[in-house]
Amino acid sequence: MATLEEKGQSASTERLKEFLREMLLIRRFEEKVEERFRAGELPGFLHVAIGQEAVAVGVCRALEEGDVIASTHRAHGHTIAKGTHPNEVMAELYGKVEGTSHGYGGSMHLYDVERGNLGANAVVGGGLPGIVGAALAFKLRGEPRVAVAFFGDGATNIGTFHESLNLAQLWMVPAVFVCENNRYAESTPAKQHLPIEDMTKRAEAYGMTSMAVDGQDVEAVYEAARKALKQARDGRGPVFVVADCVRLSGHYVGDPQVYRPKEEILELRKSRDPIELLRARLELADEDWEEMDREATRIAEDSVEFAKKGTDPRPEDALKNVYA
Amino acid sequence: MATLEEKGQSASTERLKEFLREMLLIRRFEEKVEERFRAGELPGFLHVAIGQEAVAVGVCRALEEGDVIASTHRAHGHTIAKGTHPNEVMAELYGKVEGTSHGYGGSMHLYDVERGNLGANAVVGGGLPGIVGAALAFKLRGEPRVAVAFFGDGATNIGTFHESLNLAQLWMVPAVFVCENNRYAESTPAKQHLPIEDMTKRAEAYGMTSMAVDGQDVEAVYEAARKALKQARDGRGPVFVVADCVRLSGHYVGDPQVYRPKEEILELRKSRDPIELLRARLELADEDWEEMDREATRIAEDSVEFAKKGTDPRPEDALKNVYA
Amino acid sequence: MPALTYREAIRDAMSEAMRRDDDVFVMGEDIAEMGGSMGVTQGMLDEFGPDRVRNTPISEMAIVGAGIGAAVSGMRPIVEVMYQDFMTLAMEQLVQQAAKHRFMSGGQIKVPLTIRTQGGAGWSPGAQHAQQLEAWFLHVPGIKVVFASTPADARGLLWSSIYDDNPVVFFEHRTLYNLKGDVPAEIDGIELGRARVHREGEDVTIVATGRLVHEALKAAEEAEQDGISVEVVDPRTLLPLDEETIVASVRKTSRCVVAHEAVVRMGFGAEVAAIVQHQAFDYLDAPVERVGAKFAPIPFAPVMEEYVIPHAEDVLAAVRRTMGKD
Amino acid sequence: MPALTYREAIRDAMSEAMRRDDDVFVMGEDIAEMGGSMGVTQGMLDEFGPDRVRNTPISEMAIVGAGIGAAVSGMRPIVEVMYQDFMTLAMEQLVQQAAKHRFMSGGQIKVPLTIRTQGGAGWSPGAQHAQQLEAWFLHVPGIKVVFASTPADARGLLWSSIYDDNPVVFFEHRTLYNLKGDVPAEIDGIELGRARVHREGEDVTIVATGRLVHEALKAAEEAEQDGISVEVVDPRTLLPLDEETIVASVRKTSRCVVAHEAVVRMGFGAEVAAIVQHQAFDYLDAPVERVGAKFAPIPFAPVMEEYVIPHAEDVLAAVRRTMGKD
Numbered sequence A, B: 001m002a003t004l005e006e007k008g009q010s011a012s013t014e015r016l017k018e019f020l021r022e023m024l025l026i027r028r029f030e031e032k033v034e035e036r037f038r039a040g041e042l043p044g045f046l047h048v049a050i051g052q053e054a055v056a057v058g059v060c061r062a063l064e065e066g067d068v069i070a071s072t073h074r075a076h077g078h079t080i081a082k083g084t085h086p087n088e089v090m091a092e093l094y095g096k097v098e099g100t101s102h103g104y105g106g107s108m109h110l111y112d113v114e115r116g117n118l119g120a121n122a123v124v125g126g127g128l129p130g131i132v133g134a135a136l137a138f139k140l141r142g143e144p145r146v147a148v149a150f151f152g153d154g155a156t157n158i159g160t161f162h163e164s165l166n167l168a169q170l171w172m173v174p175a176v177f178v179c180e181n182n183r184y185a186e187s188t189p190a191k192q193h194l195p196i197e198d199m200t201k202r203a204e205a206y207g208m209t210s211m212a213v214d215g216q217d218v219e220a221v222y223e224a225a226r227k228a229l230k231q232a233r234d235g236r237g238p239v240f241v242v243a244d245c246v247r248l249s250g251h252y253v254g255d256p257q258v259y260r261p262k263e264e265i266l267e268l269r270k271s272r273d274p275i276e277l278l279r280a281r282l283e284l285a286d287e288d289w290e291e292m293d294r295e296a297t298r299i300a301e302d303s304v305e306f307a308k309k310g311t312d313p314r315p316e317d318a319l320k321n322v323y324a
Numbered sequence C, D: 001m002p003a004l005t006y007r008e009a010i011r012d013a014m015s016e017a018m019r020r021d022d023d024v025f026v027m028g029e030d031i032a033e034m035g036g037s038m039g040v041t042q043g044m045l046d047e048f049g050p051d052r053v054r055n056t057p058i059s060e061m062a063i064v065g066a067g068i069g070a071a072v073s074g075m076r077p078i079v080e081v082m083y084q085d086f087m088t089l090a091m092e093q094l095v096q097q098a099a100k101h102r103f104m105s106g107g108q109i110k111v112p113l114t115i116r117t118q119g120g121a122g123w124s125p126g127a128q129h130a131q132q133l134e135a136w137f138l139h140v141p142g143i144k145v146v147f148a149s150t151p152a153d154a155r156g157l158l159w160s161s162i163y164d165d166n167p168v169v170f171f172e173h174r175t176l177y178n179l180k181g182d183v184p185a186e187i188d189g190i191e192l193g194r195a196r197v198h199r200e201g202e203d204v205t206i207v208a209t210g211r212l213v214h215e216a217l218k219a220a221e222e223a224e225q226d227g228i229s230v231e232v233v234d235p236r237t238l239l240p241l242d243e244e245t246i247v248a249s250v251r252k253t254s255r256c257v258v259a260h261e262a263v264v265r266m267g268f269g270a271e272v273a274a275i276v277q278h279q280a281f282d283y284l285d286a287p288v289e290r291v292g293a294k295f296a297p298i299p300f301a302p303v304m305e306e307y308v309i310p311h312a313e314d315v316l317a318a319v320r321r322t323m324g325k326d
């Protein structure tokens, strides 16, 4: 949570280094996920957010204590950035009791309510109305909290998106809607699913404030998120934030991406990797970088070890938690 | 259907008289509906479009042979304007075999497929995706036909609206979306259900052409509809038409309108009745008007007589038409 | 014992909960100034104000979903979905979200949300405003389903639904709103999952819900003229279901008719028949008979509508069939 | 007889229909370049081009609804809904529009639309990607429901669905796509509403659908070791349902187990049990047993998922129960 922040001032070098550390941790974590999935250790199917780490970190670092998020099918980054320990995330992917959802959820259903993660959602757009409702609860109780929904460009085509933004604006609830615009919905490129280029137009239908930001620039994301959160928190209405970003991996782990030119991926990896961009900008000494990398790698590796040593649920536990 | 029209030229006085005749017919018809409902003769519940006749007539008169419409819960006007004989509409309201849906549908489910009425819909927004699909069929088959959806301001809040307009624009199908913006959704005034004033903004989220028109001015509606239909028919994409209009009656027949200031209704009746406006504009001689009125009243009365003489379905007919 | 209509009883439960508890609020289409399309929330805006009696846009998905989010965040929202036919617009939020949040989170979350909805034919609302869909929700672990048939049950069950920590879909029947009946002086919950035996009998058990409870009671009286003694059981909560009461009744009577307004095929009666034939196999003297709507959408014309939906005489005929008297 | 996988069989039916008939086209999320999330439409974009193999936005409601509009306007669209869990987003269009258009119009309209969807657990997709919802649609007059379990059935039934003049929801099971089996050399329809008797037997009838057909066949073989002779019937079309074949089989065997992957409560098995106890009351030597998922959402962790969904051993146990052997 952003406790260090001095209002109105851009992120300091120290803070940017922290952002880098966290983005790198998410990256190494997700690379492990890919590796362990390929090794056949992870059940189900998984989506990594490699390339989109700056959005998760930039937004979550701008949150304050008590703020809540809803995530998507591509949830590891948001979850880690919101404060859940990688061990618990990895244990969940292994279906263990020590997992953040105790093995009931899996990769697409990471919840950590204590830390304000109201749940990842495997239904595109499925988390948005809940965020409006959470924000409404905050408003009704007069609490200075904000509810934030993450979702992709593809999610802006579903009715749930429309109804949620409309309701949020109508009721002026403290919500922020963060669109991670990677210009793909699964295999479908934006030109096949979006009739517009400029995604901020989506907010005009509701008269909602919108902001566009370079989602590969964590500082820019952080600043935009702070502004958006402040507006929402101050009761000046919800905000739609479009973070243009890139998906450097497949849609799901193992996706051969037949629908996408190889060069596009290579080019994006070279020029738009948010971690490389920040590293360059910080002019980090090689040894500082390597230390950071070793640390991130170690945490990621530890998480695998932690998860593997975890406990399998008992089969009959499946009948618990159906009702409160 | 607009067979008389000369392209690019505004409606002649003759045509405006026709429009007036038709609007008046719809008005007298719906007044009969109110009367017969109050007399306890009509089952179910009914919505009249008193005050909104100019939209139905203006749009439907601009249609060409082969064009189709989908209507709403407030369907009598659209249906009559699209060419169904008032007798058949009234017979449907009485639940008779001679009704346009043979008694299966009722007021909110008037269909007349032969005349291009693909059906009224009692689900708000429910008819929109079908219109996109009909337009897609026309496009795939290369037919120069347009599909038109009517709906209210309240309907622009439902997800179906969003998904339908998005899809229509994305695929550039020949569809026209006519929003009858009477600033009420049932009892709920616009300020309680819409976060924006200017409804054309709803189209911006899709990059769709939009037009605003005074829905009380039948000529303006007709002209806008012609333009919109032409764009759609020419393959230049769908159009969103917002017709600002007024509901001079209750939401449903018998609605005491406790939620609406009496003066608002009185004032609107005085200043915004589309029939009075057109009558004044045409400077119709009293006797012409009276003749027109007599004729409309006669047709409306005849329709009641026709309907009452109609045949009740046999009870067991209820099990027909479940499957083709 | 004061007497209230079914409508007043429902309003009373909501209002009393809102008086006692700030976390309770209601939202839905046209529930404020207009008091709801069935008049159930009439007067509540005046008492509680627009923050707690919230008119919504026509956005069934979002308002149910907002209810979920508010519930997860500590409120006890009551969402009115004007007609149960419009539940078709909110199924994703109900089935994918409300029903599963607690489970998918491994028990971290609870969703104390009540969805009130109503419907029912018999007054020619047409095919899109008249179907009964309660059966769908019984197939969804994580949801509770209530269907009250009397004012007292409506008030007590709604009270329990509001204070239940799970999502509850609360079905009301359109034709019962003006039904008057005694209610306890003090408002109190009725445990979810407990049937009410409306009438005891020896020969046949009728399990009936909603409007059909009243049709069953009529049928039972007529059957009595024929010397057939009928027990009428209203489960009231369809999920969880009081199987015990139903099965015990059938073991006693050895015959069972199940009656609801929903379409017979794949309706609640199928589940009851499946349970009863299983739990009372050796007791049954006749097959379980099902009564419900014929297999068609609800037609508009009154004569056809009348034909499609079930009435007391259909229940009576089923009773007689189980007695071998048709 | 050529052999095809279940996946290829489905593709073959669509492709052949599209070759013969310009009115047939497919649309759905990621079905073009990617060939669908299950690879069913792979290669079809190349053969038929983007006008007839249409990638759509994530708009389940609109794409099902656009299918309806196109069908009403003379096309025979096939819409793919990626997971049946997402049918929850399209219920209004399916239930309020597709199922009722013909009826509400008094027979003016037909809706020759096929909705293909798939699902099923057993690979840890989690609670929002694994449930089986076919039962809901049996409660909806105006819709047909198909659930194919073999390549030959999938191809023939899909062919019939495409050429049926009504909306058909066509369920595929995720775990069957790679199943290989013989299909007739010439593509041909299989009448909707006709069950397939997979195996004849004397003692117990298993009525099974989808994946559970294969589990039932395994169970039947194991039962045979115990000297229990099992008949396995796959209805294939759940609506309309071939009650005749099912009832005749149970009248012969005098015992019945019904098995599906969906949750038992209010699942298809309830309807079968209700029908069988009614139509074969005097023939039954034991209550109809139901096998299906336990009452919970589908959990992620494999050990829990395995526990919740039914397997051959559960079917076998049910068979043994009907024989009084547990």
Ligand SMILES: Cc1ncc(C[n+]2csc(CCOP(=O)(O)OP(=O)(O)O)c2C)c(N)n1
Binding pocket: A073, A074, A122, A123, A124, A125, A151, A152, A153, A154, A155, A156, A158, A180, A182, A184, A185, A186, A247, A251, D029, D058, D060, D082, D086, D089
């Ligand atoms: C309602 C719904 N439809 C389809 C899917 C299948 N699906 C999962 S992710 C995805 C693409 C989502 O695209 P976007 O919102 O842009 O997010 P991204 O994957 O790019 O992060 C699709 C179609 C789903 N999960 N939910």
Ligand SMILES: Cc1ncc(C[n+]2csc(CCOP(=O)(O)OP(=O)(O)O)c2C)c(N)n1
Binding pocket: B073, B074, B122, B123, B124, B125, B151, B152, B153, B154, B155, B156, B158, B180, B182, B184, B185, B186, B247, B251, C029, C058, C060, C082, C086, C089
């Ligand atoms: C999905 C849905 N929700 C609610 C209703 C109940 N209802 C019928 S008409 C209406 C208001 C519609 O408002 P608008 O679209 O502006 O049309 P108008 O009545 O003003 O013509 C409502 C809420 C419905 N028919 N369908």
Ligand SMILES: [Mg+2]
Binding pocket: A152, A153, A154, A180, A181, A182, A183, A184, A185, A186
């Ligand atoms: Mg995307």
Ligand SMILES: [Mg+2]
Binding pocket: B152, B153, B154, B180, B181, B182, B183, B184, B185, B186
């Ligand atoms: Mg309106």
